[in-house]
Amino acid sequence: MSEIGTSTPVPSSAPAVEVDGLTKRFGARTAFEDVSFAVQYGEVFGFLGPNGAGKTTTVRTLGTLLEPTSGRATVAGLELRPDNGVEIRRRIAVMPEAPGLYLRLSVAENLEFFAGLYELDDRRARIERALRAVNLTDRADELCRTLSKGLRQRVGLARALLSDPRVLFLDEPTSGLDPVAAREVHDLIETLRSRGVTIFLTTHRLAEAERLCDRVAIMNTTLRLIGSPAELRDRLFSKSVELRVREPLPDPERVLGALPGVESWSAGPDAAGTYLLAVADPDQAASAVARAVVDAGADLLALTPSRHSLEDVYLQLIDTDVEASSR
């Protein structure tokens, strides 16, 4: 029996999802506007943004639940058009934020229903495979109303995996889960990624996106930024090294100002004896800085490259938006 994510052949060159100038309005309200991006097959693509940024509406639009107001998109090789709706939905799976299970039915009965809606052959085998993928084989006969929130989320994932979708849309899959349950979902997404499943992941959890996603897009009605987490960090923050010495340097400009690879320096904001150095390459600069500080007779306490997280990138971007909108 094949494993989840390995049985659906996918075209290699065309993107799994390609969006060009897509806009969705509800009357006068704009949910998202002029959004363009592409997701390659086998990629885990993170879709980030504050509440009301248009993330879920984008997923619903790409999942053919909502019709775009303007723009074009291709999903799983098919143009997003009304007459392609059924075929697109056959090729994708969407797991909404709330798993939406029939609580009076058992886990297996829920999956059996959806297997019927996808007109799947060998349903029993597929259900077993999906349950095995989320470690729920022993819960197949339990009613969904008796399951914890984390287990329900896993049933929702199993349901999304049933049809071996070419593109899997996960809308906040760890929302409301405790850390252990969230980690189980992360592990599952990593397993799916290793098997080449294309995942479009909407999330609020920036650490989750940083850990799981090959690339992320940050939305705030319009697409603000797109790239790998490392690219986004580089784009928004200059690289720097933080230097800590026991006593403040008597003439820091003499010690730090002319070092190769150090573009500029400033005194650290928190404590005397701390300096922030803007550098081109933190690794190269660090050894030169260490030598210079020791040669100057100072006691070196720490020399650390500054690490900006995806959260820093996100907050920087959203803060900019908030400032711009308040002007």
Next chain:
Amino acid sequence: MTSTTPMRLSHTRIRAIVRKELRDYRRNRFVTSSMGVMPLLFVVLPIIDIFKLGSGASGPKLDNVIGLALLYLLLIPALVPAVVAAYSVVGEREQGTLEPVLTTPVRREEFLLGKALAAFLPTLAIAYLMFGIFLAVVGLFAHQEVVTDVFKTSRILPQVLFTPLLAGWSIWAGIAISSRVSDVRVAQQLGTLVSLPPLAVTSLMGFGVIRPTVGLGLVLGAALLVIDIGAWRVVSMLFDRERMISGIKA
């Protein structure tokens, strides 16, 4: 987003919906009690009325009591599915299951037909069973003049003919309402209300105001059939995925 390609309904998907709905109904106390208790009331009350008739009941009085009894029995296909059908779409919205279903390849026509059949099949079984019980009790224990009147073709035919057609009307009206409102109770109250008008014609026949003939029964039956099929199409057209999900019309 809806398809404009020529429609090919999938029996597999419709069957999946029917099976799921029936499983869900069986474990839903509200539905089982509606489908169990209500029909029992509608069969016990007319039987009591019929047994209250003395052996020398006059023609008009006999007509009235039997007409009323049969009207009670027609309330089963009118009211029982209305309650269930009214729950069908808004109930899915309330429990958050509609969105996952609508992201599958299911067409709206299949979704609605599956829902309708799941309400129709048990209703039909229950309504005919109750009618059978009524006939059996009357045939075995009622006075001869009552038996003769009840077992006339002009009494039985409308009952047999109109049971599925009234159920069809109630179901489509209930689903239409269920697709437009956002509260289960409102849907059920309105669904019950709109299921009643077609009963007017059948009750006029039952009470002998309109002379019930086989021809008239067939004509009215055909009319109701056309209305039922048309209702499926109309309800399907009105079923707007976008509004279902976002609450805003596309």
